[in-house]
Amino acid sequence: MTRALVTPTPTPAAVDRRHRSVxxxxxxxxxxxxxxxxxxxxxxxxxxxxxxxxxxxxxxxxxxxxxxxxxxxxxxxxxxxxxxxxxxxxxxxxxxxxxxxxxxxxxxxxxxxxxxxxxxxxxxxxxxxxxxxxxxxxxxxxxxxxxxxxxDRLVAANSTLSGLNQAAxxxxxxxxxxxxxxxxxxxxxxxxxxxxxxxxxxxxxxxAAEPSPQRTATARPRLWRETAAGLRFVLGHPMLRALAAKGAVTNLAIQLCQVSFVVLFTEKLHLSAGMLGLVLSTGGIGGLLGAIVAPAVGRRLGHGRALWIVGAVTGPFALLTGFMAPGPLLWVGAAGWMITIVQTGLANVLAVSTRQTVTPAAMLGRMNATFRFLLTGALSVGALLAGLIGTCVGIRAAIFTGAVLIGISWLVVFCSPLRNVRHLHELGERAIPVGRTPCGRSTCHHLRACRRHWHRSGRTGPAVVAELIAVGYSVAGLGRSDTDGPRRHPELVPRPPAPLASRPLTGRVAPLPRESPEGLG
The missing domain is CATH 1.20.1250 (Growth Hormone; Chain: A;)
Structure with a gap:
């Protein structure tokens, strides 16, 4: 007798909730x-x-x-x-x-x-x-x-909240x-x-009822171990790692430009603080527009594609800010800045929704804290670089440096598994091994294999860099070998499903689990 798979259909209440405004x-x-x-x-x-x-x-x-x-x-x-x-x-x-x-x-x-x-x-x-x-x-x-x-309404909610932030x-x-x-x-x-x-x-x-924090039967790990687990989770996940790198580069570049704008307006162009505020507010308008159109653009291009396509289209406009001068060029630069920051407003919706989708509920706090730490640190580095480049080379050189970084930051997403992702439901919650490459080997093992290959081929520079990174991963505990114990936080180890033969037969057969899409895990 053939056993048919029963596909669950959404209830009318769930469908109505999905189409209502948040x-x-x-x-x-x-x-x-x-x-x-x-x-x-x-x-x-x-x-x-x-x-x-x-x-x-x-x-x-x-x-x-x-x-x-x-x-x-x-x-x-x-x-x-x-x-x-x-x-x-x-x-x-x-x-x-x-x-x-x-x-x-x-x-x-x-x-x-x-x-x-x-x-x-x-x-x-x-x-x-x-x-x-x-x-x-x-x-x-x-x-x-x-x-x-x-x-089902995560993107709409993040778009609404991000629009509020940009308006503020x-x-x-x-x-x-x-x-x-x-x-x-x-x-x-x-x-x-x-x-x-x-x-x-x-x-x-x-x-709204909130699920209580998960508690394990064993003793709770120490705080520093849980903190390190969150850091390993972000750095070991190919999609989160790409989003963290993209966000850090973008934050660094925007801060580098904004700090340089202050010096350019006050010392070089001799314009008022009100004019500076007006130019910077155009960036806020661009971010607001990006947050508003993010859901529609995500549906049209795909969530992963939108992140790099919009970045590739809007990023080069940042170069116009380096030519700002009293007169029409000032407003040309302001318009370029507004178009550039559209990608930031869009990323604040789509990237945050992606992060929240691929991260298990038990790891959401640590994932968000890791991103906040990395992105805030990038702001500090950007401010320091603005002063260093502005003093040693020139203030316009600092602006052009930031503009170039903004213009190429989309390449981080383009070279990641997010490049062809169209819908958030393709991602799902995946507890992937932390500190491992997509081929399943530990990060240190992979890096040292690359080092041996480059050393044999005479490319000593990349070999030394790979070895240094591998040592850093080992010291930080981000790339342990198979003998070092579990790579995942205990709360994230999935329970294997019972075989079909051992499941009780009932009148209604549960649907078989779908296989994960290739290349996303």
Whole structure:
């Protein structure tokens, strides 16, 4: 007797949910309003804190620079372990606690100012601890969205949230400047605290059930082991590794250009800060457009193809910024910058959706933390390179260097398995061995085999580089041999399916598992 396979059909409720706008969902709408309130308040503080330090505490340029840097240094200091902590806790609880912490911290500044006790060390501590809370909020937020909307609406949700972020970048600082001008910097920081309070209240009212963090029967690994597992997972996954490299190169190049723009406008072109802000805001408009069209472009070209095709088309326009000068060339460069940043807005939707799709739920926090760490580190390197190249060669040389990097960054995705991916459902959740190449051998074994081949053929340069990278992988524990134990986090080891003969026969036969598409795993 022939056993027919039963193909599950989606229920009418599931089909209706897939075609509804994500904003029609009450829980997602609460998350959206929470993001809007928090980001608007953060944009106000972005201007109010340095203005308060300068006008009330008479801080110098160096002290203001330290104050600004402390807001992002937390990503480099605790970004990686924060992912392991987030994976151990309910995501909604982390979001609410992070927002309430920011309410208390930011609210302490206007209270101290009103009492006449405000001091610069207090502002340093508040900004740093607020950055720590922001690290936990951002990592938990990226891990929470897939649970809230489901995989079928993940791209639409990320497009909506990314569009909100880009709109906040364009308009938030303008609104913040008006608030600071009319009510003063100390009172403006109250608006920031109220925004975080509104955000915490909105997230606390979300009703969607969240799966509890997975617990294993064995003792939980140490924090540093879980952190290293997240790092190995990202660097060992061919798609995540490509997205991390693409994002790091793009962030480095954009930061290199933006820092150089400041020097170009003030010292070379002698243009006002308002004109600089206007040119930079065109980038925000481009990012907003990219986020809006990302779902349609992803459906038309394919999610993987869109990442490199849009990058290849828009990237060369960054070269126009190197020719900016008073007059028409200024607006030509601004238009080129707007077109260039379209790829960033699109990548913020499609790349993030891809990351969330290929990563198991138990690893989402650590994956997002690893990306935050790498991408934030690239921003710091880009700023340092801008100063180095601008001082040694020239400020326009720094802009052209960043523009060239933006123009070729799409090659990273083109040379990865993402190149021909059309739909997210082709990816699925795959727990691939970390520290191994697609052929199944460990990374160190593969690199040293390449080194031996290059050495025999007389190519000593590549052989030395391969050996150094292999040693680095061994030291970091990213490319162990087969005798070194499991390469995957215990939570990610898939349970093998039972053979058909051992399964109980019932009236309804479950469908056979589909084979994974070739070349994606």
């Amino acid at each position: 904003l029609a969902d009450r829980d997602f709408r609460l998350l959206y309003t929470a993001d809007a309130a928090g980001r608007l308040g953060a944009q106000v503080s972005f201007l109010a804190l340095p203005v308060l330090a300068q006008t009330v505490l008479h801080a110098g340029p160096g002290q203001v620079g330290v104050l600004s840097a402390l807001g992002t240094v937390a990503f480099l200091l605790i970004g990686l372990p924060a992912g392991a902590w987030v994976d151990r806790m309910p995501k909604r609880t982390v979001l609410v606690a992070a927002n309430l912490s920011r309410v208390v911290l930011t609210g302490s500044i206007p209270v101290a100012w009103a009492c006449g006790a405000l001091a610069l060390p207090q502002m340093y501590v508040v900004v740093f601890l607020t950055g720590v809370a922001t690290v936990f909020f951002d990592v938990a937020h990226l891990a929470y969205v897939p649970h809230l909307v489901g995989g 970048d364009v308009s938030g600082r303008g609104i913040g400047g008006l608030v600071v001008q009319f009510v003063g910097p100390a009172a403006a920081i109250v608006a920031d605290a109220l925004g975080f309070l509104w955000s915490a209240s909105s997230i606390a009212r979300i009703r």
